[in-house]
Amino acid sequence: MKNDQQQNTDDLTHKLPEAENPYQLSKLKLTKVEKWAAGVPAVMAAVSDLIEDKTVLRGGKALFKMNQMGGFDCSSCAWPDPDDDRSPLGEYCENGAKALAEEATTKKVTAAFFKENSVYSLSQLDDYQIGKMGRLTEPMYLPVGGTHYQPISWNDAFAKIASHLNALESPNEAAFYTSGRTSNEASFLYQLFAKEFGTNNMPDCSNMCHETSGTALKTTIGIGKGTVTLEDFYDTDLIIIIGQNPGTNAPRMLSALEKGKKNGAKIIAVNPLPEAGLMGFHNPQAIKGIIGSGGKLTDLFLPIKINGDMALLKAIELLLIEMEKKNPGQVFDHEFIKDKTTGFENFQKQFENLNLDHLAFLSGVSKDLIIEAAEMIAFKKRIIICWGMGLTQQPNGVDMIREIVNILLIKGSIGKPGAGVCPVRGHSNVQGNRTMMIDEKPTNEQLDRLQAYFGFNPPRDHGYDVVGTIKAIHEEKVKVMFCMGGNFLSAAPDTTYTAEAFRKLKLLVCVSTKLNRGHLIHGKESLILPTLSRSDMDIVNNEIQIISTENSMGVVQSSKGVLQPISDQFLNETQIVCRMAIATLGEKSVINWPLYHDSYDAVRDAIENCIPGFENYNVRVREKGGFYLPNAPRDGQFKAKESANRASFTLTEIPDNELEADEYMMATTRTHDQFNTTIYGMDDRYRGIKNERRVIFMNQKDIDKAGFKAGDKVDLFNYNDGIERIAPLFLIVSYQIPERNTVTYFPETNVLVSVNNVVKESNMPASKYVKIKVKKHDPAIYEKIKRM
Known part of the structure; x- marks a missing residue:
């Protein structure tokens, strides 16, 4: 017989996990708004993260190999490294050091951790707390109706994926998402598997940034x-x-x-x-x-x-x-x-x-x-x-x-x-992903080359991008979602709508290095597959391997991890793709997946034969500084559509940005203590914000006109599509910003970005253009949100 306390705990574990950060405030402290960046504070912040993650020696040693010739490529931004003159003191920035600190940590998220913590209880933590738990160390599985992730073997995990994929009525009922962290080699194999499986449903982080x-x-x-x-x-x-x-x-x-x-x-x-x-x-x-x-x-x-x-x-x-x-x-x-x-x-x-x-x-x-x-x-x-x-x-x-x-x-x-x-690309290999044909709209020329080299006819119909995937999951047209890195949920718009969609999935698979909120808003079944970080040594057949990436300016270079992995259960991403392909396609496949499983060089040989610009790939990628991909406009050659070697002038329209009397225009942004959806800390040093993320920057004239004061608690509302979307409990901060404009942090206000508020032609979420209303905080708003 369970006592009352045990019964209450069990009831809590079966509650629906929270899709958003907890609606609670820390103790906001306003500091000086800085007029310059970097300097000594940046160095101190980088060191403090190494200390916090208890990896001063391990991570500090690795820092001197980050972005260096023969070292590893930073997993954060895609800004290029100098072709030759690289700083011996360290070719990295503060956020790069923070990213490395979280990769190099020896803190582990094990099966014992998941046994002690239900999915619901973890969802009560904020994104910062979730991300600081440590490195995922073994494959985990959440069964139908389960409240806790439980360990699963790699073989059983791939069998589970294969079973779900092969049970679909159409390959187009699956979608394969890619984060920009994925290497060229893994990206090429990933899109190759999706195409041999039979779909171009390949949403990726490009669909949300560039x-x-x-x-x-x-x-x-x-x-x-x-x-x-x-x-x-x-x-x-x-x-x-x-x-x-x-x-x-x-x-x-x-x-x-x-x-x-x-x-x-x-x-x-x-x-x-x-x-x-x-x-x-x-x-x-x-x-x-x-x-x-x-x-x-x-x-x-x-x-x-x-x-x-x-x-x-x-x-x-x-x-x-x-x-x-x-x-x-x-x-x-x-x-x-x-x-x-x-x-x-x-x-x-x-x-x-x-x-x-x-x-x-x-x-x-x-x-x-x-x-x-x-x-x-x-x-x-x-x-x-x-x-x-x-x-x-x-x-x-x-x-x-x-x-x-x-x-x-x-x-x-x-x-x-x-x-x-x-x-300026935001993620390390997001441009390389697209070069490797991670694209829901591949060209016939690309598909023809794949067909000629591998001998199968890839699908020609365009697939779903990010927004299309969210809607397709909601409509139950997509039933299996595979995420190669990233935190799709927190990066996506319309958080409530996206979470509702994810809960309809038959299977959600996430390949990850750390725990994030995207693991907690799950399908009917879910898998978490742990993988190597960019800084980990990638050892295949007893040899440390190199991978390759492409930076913002089209340079392809090698990356070689230096840290001893903290778990012997990690698989690299190429092996994960190959083993998924072998389990799913079996003898139907015409591709030599076992060869690619064991040899990055073999993968690069295939890339060389399928993608222009990668001639002599295995040799050139090992050269100092790598090599530049062809770029015709850089050489004064233009091949725009409907023109013969000419660039095209365009006629464009000036938008109507009229607002109602009580409306403001909101743009979402990141803090300085954040990279994409990864939260490194609770401060935004340059903007003078300490210990808080639930803030809204407003012009003082707007604050006065609305009858507010700086520091007031407010709720934010959006009414696109005739739907009321609510982001509760924010603090007003007076800031130098144009009148009727406001800025907030994501992912806290992604809930206000309608899935239908998109960029014309590119279909990206228009997160920098959200019409909102700001109202005095009403504690009763939480009950309203629960009923939505």
Whole structure:
């Protein structure tokens, strides 16, 4: 007979796991808003994480191999390493060190841990607490109706996956998600398995970050990647950073900006918030950066309204047209326009009906600042424009990137040294994944090459992207979901809707290094498969293996882990894919999966035969610094659709961003103590936030007008699609931000982002464009949420 306490505990374990962070506040402390990034505080923060994860010696030793020749590639951002001159002190940033600390930890999440902790009880923790549990060490299984994960052998896990996949009525009832952490080798085999299985349902993290960039660039310049190299930043005239915060999202970019500044470049920054990493930089690898005043980065800051970017870009173009009329041939590159582009006349004609004052009003930037920006651009040819998710996650993000291309085309600033486009990718190998054909929309040319080499006919119909997958799961069209890394749930929009969908899955499989909330919102059955981290030694046939990745600028290089794995039950990702393929496809397969299971070199030989640009792959990837992939626009060759070796000017529209009287525009962002959905700590040092994440940044005028005070508790609401979405219990923080604009952290406010609020053409979640209402916190709101 169970006592009352035991009965209550059992009841709790059968409750529905929480899909979101607990609705509770810590003790918010406001500190100074910083005007520069990095420096000694960054070094101290990196060291403190190693101490916290009890891996000072183990992790500290590995840090000196991170991003070094012959070392391992950082698992966080995709900013490129220098081709030759790499810092002996450490070629990594603060967040890279934090990522390594969590990989190098010796804390373990074992079968005993899961026996003691139910799925529901774990869901009551916040994302920071969940992520700090340690490394997953053995395969775990959650049965139908189960409350606790339990150990399972690798053989039984693959048999379970095969059973579910082979029971589907159609291969298209399965979806295979990929995180950007996955290597080229694993990514190639993963998409190969999905295609031989019979589906192109391959949602990936590109669908949530830079799908917009690829969509815009392919149709304008003929390639879905950036066109610049790291060396271009060192020798350019002007760098424009728009919708991107390098100090937090790609801190090593600051060194490149500093070097460009020293060589004479000017920098224009366009952003709703005056981020520390845009304004100044204290280089922790230089004496001046440690004991001196550091260096100023931005020469001109344009405080744009959320989604005012299109109006700003067109205002600049209008001014450039006027300057060209006054200075014929000095502002525009007419030879380039004539020889390399199409559509210029129609592009220029649209400005006959545009007014500078109106465009300035729509942008939120003063006319004087816009004129200053145009003057900085007008007589320069070597121009680099960088952007991040501040653009790509806007509803008209594809058009805004096309407008960026328009500016560079009139200047002739693509395909020459020190000039071009630079989408700053957020995850280590997200670009490599796409090169390896992790794509729900593969081209016929790609599929033809696979068919010719392997001898099977891959599916030709396009599959589901991230948003399409969520909807398909909800409609029970997708019944099995396999996640190769990442935290799909917390990265996805519309958290409540996505969680409801996941609970309908017959099987959810997650390949992971650490526990995250995505393991707790499970299917009817769920598996967690532990794998090696990027920094772990990957030993196959008693030899330490190399993998390869592709950075933001198209460099493919090797990566070789240095840490002794803390569990003997890890499988590398290629082996996981191969064993899944062998178990699922059996004798039906025409692919030699056992060969690829045991040899990365064999995988690279297959890549060489199937993907252009990888000639002599096994030799070149072992060369110092790796090799560059072909990039036609970088060489002045354009293959945009409907043009013969010409880049395309595009006609775009200015959006209507009208708000109701009680509405605000919200953009989600990350803290400095965070990488994507991984929470390293509870502070946002640069923005002056300590010990809290449930905050909403608002302009003081808006706070006063609404009758609030800084520090007030509020609830946030979104009403897209006629559905009330609620994010309760946030604290107001007064901040330097345009009026009627607000900023919050994700994933806490992903619940407010409708699954239907997407970027046109790229179908990405438009998380930087969410209309919300802010109301005084009502404690009764929790009961309302429970009933939703």
